[in-house]
Amino acid sequence: MTPGWIYFRVTSASCPKFGSASSNESYVIDRVSVTCYRVVTSPKLTWLASRDACTNNNERLTVLEPVEKARFIQFFLNTNTAFFGFTGSFAVGASRPQAVWNTSWPASGPDFIWVNGQAVNYDATATFWYVNRPNNAQNKDNVVGLKTNKNFTWEDLGESEERVYICERAYYPGN
Template identity: 45%
Template sequence: MCALQFEVYVSTQSASSAAGWNYFRFKSASCPWTTGMSDMDYAIDRGSMTCFRVVTSHSKQWWSARDACTSSDDMLAVLEPVEKAKFIYEFMNTNYVNHRKLNHFFYIGSKRPQLICTPPCGWSSSDPDYTWLNGQPVNYTATASYWHANKPDNWNAETVLSIRSFFGFLWDNITPDTAQYYICERPLIY
C-alpha cells in the first residue's frame, strides 16, 4: 500500500534564494498547511526534521505562549542545533519582512532560571545560562551570529529569549510578562 507523504509546491513568483539554498514548501500530514500564512500552518525544515508555526493572530506572555504550543502538541521553538536557527532566520526574513519596521517580538523556547541582576547589568560567564525547554543549554558560540549586538544583556528582568523583527530577526533577551507573538515547533514525522 502506498501513502502520500509530501506534496511539494514550487513558486518562482514568490521564491527568494541565497547561495546554496532552494526554497520549496512541503506539505505533510504531521505538519498541516492550508493557505500558507495562517497561524495553523507549518513551515517544514527537512534538514532538522522540524515543523515550525509562527503565531501572529494573538499575543501571549512567555508562559502562556509555552502552554499554547503545548496544548497543540507542539513546544515553544528550540533553535538548536544551529541549523534550526538558520532555517527560522531565513524563513522569517523571507516571509515576515513587513514586521521589521513594526518592532515585533516572537518568543522562542529558552529561559534563564532566575533574575540575574538589577540594572545596570552585563553578561558574565559565571551567571546561570539560558536553557532551551528540552533542557539543553544555549550554545552561545554556535549561535553567535543569531544574537543581536551586545545580547543577551540581562537588563532588568529579561529572563527569556525572543526573535526581534526590528533587529532583522536576531535574538534578544526580554521579560516574560509582556504579550508577544511566538513560534511553536513539532517534529516532522514521515
C-alpha cells in the first residue's frame, strides 16, 4: 500500500487495485455515477502537481458534476471517520484557465473549468458553494477546493497551497 493514501474496501474487483498484487484495498465506488474515487492525503501537493499526479495514475482530479457526484463526495467525506479532524481543503478538478490566473474575473463572472474541459455550471452547483463564494479574493483564487471546516462546501482558493486531493476514474461494473 502506498503511504499517505486512504483506501476503502470495496467488494467489486472492477475498480483498480493499488499496492501489492495481493492487496484487497482499492477505491471507493459511486455506483450511481459509475466512478471510482481515491483520496490522497500525503504528500500534500499544489493544484497543478495533484492534477499531474492523478493523470500519471490514469486518473483525473475529480469532476463534481453532475450534482449527484458532488452529493456523493460531500456525503462520503462528511460521514467517513477517516476524515474527521482534517484541516484545510481538498483539491478537486476545477480551475480558471491558466492564462488568466491571478487576474480579475471577466464581466460575465467566474470562469472555472473542470479538467474534462466543461465549464462549471454555477446554477446547478450553487448549493455546494460556501456563502459568498466564489469570490476571487485579491484576484488569486484560481482553483476550487472542498473546505474541511465548512462541511466540504466548495470554495475558490489559491493554486500554490499544498493540499490533499481526490482523484477519480471510471468504474466498469462487471469487468
